[in-house]
Amino acid sequence: MVVDDTQLIDRLPLLTDTERHQLLYEWNDTAVEFPGDKCVHELFEEQVAKTPEAVAVVYEDAEMSYAELNRRANQLAHHLGELGVKPDDRVAICVERGFEMIVGLLAVLKAGGAYVPLDPAYPIDRLRFMLEDSAPVMLLTQDHLQMLFADAAMPVIELDTAAPVWQEQSESNLDINSIGLTSHHLAYVIYTSGSTGNPKGVMVSHLAVTNFLCSMRQSLSLGPQDVWLAVTTLSFDIAGLELYLPLFSGSMLTNIESTRKYGWRSFARRTPAWHHCDASHASNVASAFRSRLGKIKQPQSSLRWREAER
Numbered sequence: 001m002v003v004d005d006t007q008l009i010d011r012l013p014l015l016t017d018t019e020r021h022q023l024l025y026e027w028n029d030t031a032v033e034f035p036g037d038k039c040v041h042e043l044f045e046e047q048v049a050k051t052p053e054a055v056a057v058v059y060e061d062a063e064m065s066y067a068e069l070n071r072r073a074n075q076l077a078h079h080l081g082e083l084g085v086k087p088d089d090r091v092a093i094c095v096e097r098g099f100e101m102i103v104g105l106l107a108v109l110k111a112g113g114a115y116v117p118l119d120p121a122y123p124i125d126r127l128r129f130m131l132e133d134s135a136p137v138m139l140l141t142q143d144h145l146q147m148l149f150a151d152a153a154m155p156v157i158e159l160d161t162a163a164p165v166w167q168e169q170s171e172s173n174l175d176i177n178s179i180g181l182t183s184h185h186l187a188y189v190i191y192t193s194g195s196t197g198n199p200k201g202v203m204v205s206h207l208a209v210t211n212f213l214c215s216m217r218q219s220l221s222l223g224p225q226d227v228w229l230a231v232t233t234l235s236f237d238i239a240g241l242e243l244y245l246p247l248f249s250g251s252m253l254t255n256i257e258s259t260r261k262y263g264w265r266s267f268a269r270r271t272p273a274w275h276h277c278d279a280s281h282a283s284n285v286a287s288a289f290r291s292r293l294g295k296i297k298q299p300q301s302s303l304r305w306r307e308a309e310r
Contacts, residue, residue: 034214039206041109077110079166087112087185092136094118100159114186117234183207222249229279
């Protein structure tokens with residue numbers, strides 16, 4: 001202002017050129033190498049090749065190895081491909097937590113589709129809106145949930161059928177080049193809460209998910225010795241961290257039942273991870289997790305949680 005008192009105050013520089021360069025470029029130089037050309041499921045397939053017989057997922061008293069999970073997902077993916085699923089096609093999935101959920105998600109990704117998670121606990125009007133708005137080519141669900149979608153004008157596949165037609169399909173990984181899939185295609189479409197109006201679908205690419213998960217894997221140093229306790233509804237974005245990060249890292253995923261269905265005390269009694277205290281990681285808002293854990297009597301555990309950064 002001493003040099004030119006006609007200058008506008010909001011245009012005066014607060015930093016020198018050197019300070020500005022340091023702030024904008026030097027301190028913000030955070031670029032790192034990561035497999036940006038890989039799709040989400042390809043990173044899982046790489047881990048399958050490394051530790052095929054290791055336990056990938058635990059649900060209640062059952063477990064599934066990396067090889068078995070990959071085999072089942074491949075068979076369903078080949079079936080979805082034969083039904084016409086192609087890159088960027090939306091495939092709705094409404095299932096309870098369990099093995100079918102993990103298999104269904106991976107199968108949609110492997111087939112080139114983008115899944116649209118529908119929480120069966122949501123109000124029916126919200127489910128119908130999301131289904132209509134996302135315009136999926138088909139719906140994956142379970143027998144006892146079909147009543148929620150009685151008017152669905154699309155093919156419906158029951159993942160819990162006793163004799164699935166896809167069990168004779170190939171067990172081999174699908175070639176992304178043959179189906180025209182790249183990391184820039186959609187991995188999933190997830191809906192906002194709709195607190196300011198109708199829920200809005202957010203389109204998330206394989207590239208975005210891979211970038212985030214590779215960063216988190218480096219930050220947490222996850223490995224085969226770890227067990228991740230998955231507690232988040234599939235319709236919340238942080239579920240991607242819970243489900244895929246352990247499967248990229250050779251860790252074990254403990255896929256627990258919904259706390260909304262049973263309540264936290266019953267949930268603790270039903271969950272082997274609490275009985276054996278073998279969970280090393282969980283993801284939640286720390287204050288909420290501490291509050292809920294305080295209501296549950298449990299032995300000392302090495303459980304660590306990652307606060308959701310929202």
